[in-house]
Amino acid sequence: MTKAAQFGMMVTHLYFDEASQDxxxxxxxxxxxxxxxxxAKRNIKLSQVFWEDGNINWAQFDLITPLMAWNYPxxxxxxxxxxxxxxxxxxxxxxxxKFVRGNFDKGYLVRLAAAGAPVPxxxxxxxxxxxxxxxxxxxxxxxxxxIKPRIGAGAWRQARLKRGxxxxxxxxxxxxxxxxxxxxxxxxxxxxxxxxxMGGEFSHALMKTPKAGDYRTQTRWGASEFNxxxxxxxxxxAKSILSAYDxxxxxxxxxxxxxEADNGDWLLMEMEIIEPYFxxxxxxxxxxxxxxxxxxxxAGAIKKN
Numbered sequence: 001m002t003k004a005a006q007f008g009m010m011v012t013h014l015y016f017d018e019a020s021q022d023x024x025x026x027x028x029x030x031x032x033x034x035x036x037x038x039x040a041k042r043n044i045k046l047s048q049v050f051w052e053d054g055n056i057n058w059a060q061f062d063l064i065t066p067l068m069a070w071n072y073p074x075x076x077x078x079x080x081x082x083x084x085x086x087x088x089x090x091x092x093x094x095x096x097x098k099f100v101r102g103n104f105d106k107g108y109l110v111r112l113a114a115a116g117a118p119v120p121x122x123x124x125x126x127x128x129x130x131x132x133x134x135x136x137x138x139x140x141x142x143x144x145x146x147i148k149p150r151i152g153a154g155a156w157r158q159a160r161l162k163r164g165x166x167x168x169x170x171x172x173x174x175x176x177x178x179x180x181x182x183x184x185x186x187x188x189x190x191x192x193x194x195x196x197x198m199g200g201e202f203s204h205a206l207m208k209t210p211k212a213g214d215y216r217t218q219t220r221w222g223a224s225e226f227n228x229x230x231x232x233x234x235x236x237x238a239k240s241i242l243s244a245y246d247x248x249x250x251x252x253x254x255x256x257x258x259x260e261a262d263n264g265d266w267l268l269m270e271m272e273i274i275e276p277y278f279x280x281x282x283x284x285x286x287x288x289x290x291x292x293x294x295x296x297x298x299a300g301a302i303k304k305n
Contacts, residue, residue: 005044005302008061009035010051010069010082023220028068030287031280038291042299051082058089063302065094067253069275072104073151079104092305094252094298095273103273106150106179112268117241119268120181120261124150127174130167136180137163144183149174158216184267186260192217192269193258195230195238196278196290199297200249202239203290204283205230227282234258237266245271252297253278 015028036046049056051069058064064086066072072079080101087097102108113119121140125132127147136145143163159168160183167173191209195202207228208217217223230238238256246254255276258266278294280287 002043005062006060007039007044007046007298007302008049008058008064009046010064010066011048012052012069012071013050014071015068016048016050024070027219027277027281028070031278031291032068034280034287034291035294038288038295039298042295044295044298044302052078056082056085058086058091061091063092063094063298063305065252065298066100066274067094067276072275073149076104076151092301094301095254096250099246099251099273103271104151106148106270107177108271109179109268112241112245112271115244117244117268118237118265120184120259123180125178125180127170127176127178133161133167133178133180140180140182142182146181146183147173148179148181150177150179184259184261186262187217188214190260191223193228193230193234193260193266194279195235195256195258196276196283197238197242197251197254197256198290198293199252199300200242200246201293202235203293204279205235206279206282225279225282227284231266233264234260234266237268241268241271252301253294 015022015025039046049064052075069079083097083100086093093100107124109119109122110124113122123136123139125136133147137143145161147159147161149157157172157174159173161168188210191207193205193207195205197203205228206225208223208225210217210223238258241256242254251273253273253276255272256268257270257272259269261267278290280290283290
C-alpha cells in the first residue's frame with residue numbers, strides 16, 4: 001500500500017482542548033472529523049498542529065494549512081514566525097504563502113477596489129484618530145458606518161456608529177489601524193452571502209442572517225444560517241473576484257462573503273483564504289460535500305508540491 005501523505009492542520013487550544021466550553025468547539029470538531037475522514041479516503045493523513053506551542057517539526061508534513069488557526073489575529077507575530085519556519089523548511093501551504101501573507105490584513109480590500117473589484121467604499125484610518133473616524137461620515141456620504149480592524153475576525157473589536165453618536169470606548173474599537181465602510185442596510189435584513197470554492201470550483205453557498213436588531217453575521221452573535229443556491233449575479237461576481245485574485249488557480253480553498261447593495265449589485269465584504277469556516281452543516285449534504293471537495297483540492301495541491 002502506498003504510504004499516506006502527511007497533511008498538517010494548524011489548530012488552537014481554544015477550540016481543540018477537550019475541556020473547551022467555547023461555542024464553536026463542537027462545530028470545529030465536527031468539521032475536523034469530516035475533513036479527516038474525507039482526506040483518509042484519498043490516502044492523506046490529517047494531523048493537528050498546535051501552532052502556538054512552538055518547537056514544531058514542520059518537515060514531517062507534505063503540506064500544511066492554517067485552516068483552523070482561528071485565533072491568529074490575537075497572536076500575529078507568532079503566526080508570522082510559523083509561516084517563516086514553514087517556508088524555511090521548504091514545505092508548501094495549501095494556499096500558497098504569498099496569498100496567506102496578503103490576506104490577514106484586510107487592507108487587501110482597498111487594493112482590490114483599486115483594481116476594479118466590487119467593494120464598498122472603504123477608508124483606511126488609525127483607530128486612535130477620532131477626527132478621522134468622524135470625518136468618515138462626510139467622506140463616505142453616509143449616516144452610519146462600520147469600523148473594522150484591519151487584522152481581525154468574527155466581528156472582534158468591530159463597531160457600528162451613527163452620525164451624531166459618541167464614539168465607542170477605545171477598547172471597543174480596533175486596536176490600531178482600521179477600515180471604515182458605510183453600513184449597508186441589506187446586512188441587517190438579508191444578511192451576508194458566503195460562497196465557498198475548493199480548488200477554484202464552486203462548492204456550496206449559504207446565507208448568514210443576523211438576529212433581529214443586530215448586524216453581525218456570526219454564530220457567536222446569534223446569527224442563523226441556511227443553504228442557498230446563490231443568485232446567478234452573485235455567483236458570477238464571486239467567480240470574477242476569485243479569478244482576478246488567483247488567475248493561476250493556486251488556491252485550494254476560498255470563501256467569498258458578499259452583500260447585496262441597494263442597486264442589486266453584489267459587493268465583496270471579505271475574501272477568506274487563511275482560516276474560513278466552511279459551514280459544512282449548510283452545504284446541502286450535512287458537511288459531506290464540502291469535506292469531499294476540500295479533500296479533492298488538497299490531493300491536487302499535494303501532487304503539485
